[in-house]
Amino acid sequence: MRQAVMVGVVLPAALLLVSGCATKKWVTEFVGKKEVDIDQKVDKKVADESQRVDQKVEGVDTRLKTAEGTLTQTSETAKGAKDRADSAYTKADETNSRLTRLWSNRNNRNQVETYPVLFGFDKWDLNDNAQTTLVAVIKEMKENPGLTVDLQGYADPVGSYPYNVGLSQRRVESVRRFLVEQGIELPRIHLIGLGPIAEKGIPNAEKRKVTVRLMVNKED
Secondary structure, eight states, X not given: OHHHXXXXXXXXXXXXXXXXXXXXXXXXXXXXXXXXXXXXXXXXXXXXXXXXXXHHHHHHHHHHHHHHHHHHHHHHHHHXXXXXXXXXXXXXXXXXXXXXXXXXXXXXXXXXXXXXXXXOTTOOSOOHHHXXXXXXXXXXXXXXTTEEEEEEEEEOSSXXXXXXXXXXXXXXXXXXXXXXHTTOOGGGEEEEEEEEOOOTTSOHHHHSEEEEEEEEETTO
């Protein structure tokens, strides 16, 4: 009887102990698995966030490089514009110096001969008579290298003043072009369009002209 009682007491205790050990093992395995799952989820979250940050950084770098390129291009454009402006100023200074020199020497020349080159109404092209006159001028200049020529263009007063100034300039330019085409050097030619001749008593046909003045330096 006593042995039966002992068995009845010991057996449930042993079963409870075995059951407790099994439960502890399951809890350990469950917790371990959960920790692994959590670590994997955390690692994935960290990786995703790191990739997102890297993409944003790359985007910022790209925009910075684009902005740097634009700034460089703008700087180069500004430098080019400054260089062109400096060049234009230099040319303007050279032109002013040349005009000043010519004006200062205007009284150091003597007039040798004068030729009138006539034009039709509202015309600036050279007719046969005009070309014949200029051929004589060209002959003189080629035979005498010290000669220069002054060209003064005019128009009649018919029409507006601005138009007639432009017309006189076109006429004098036609004469210069013809001289250059026939071998006269540009530095030997000085020209100006003076617009309409308002003086009365002169027929309008005689006002439509370019006056060609052969000049020579006084020391020559």
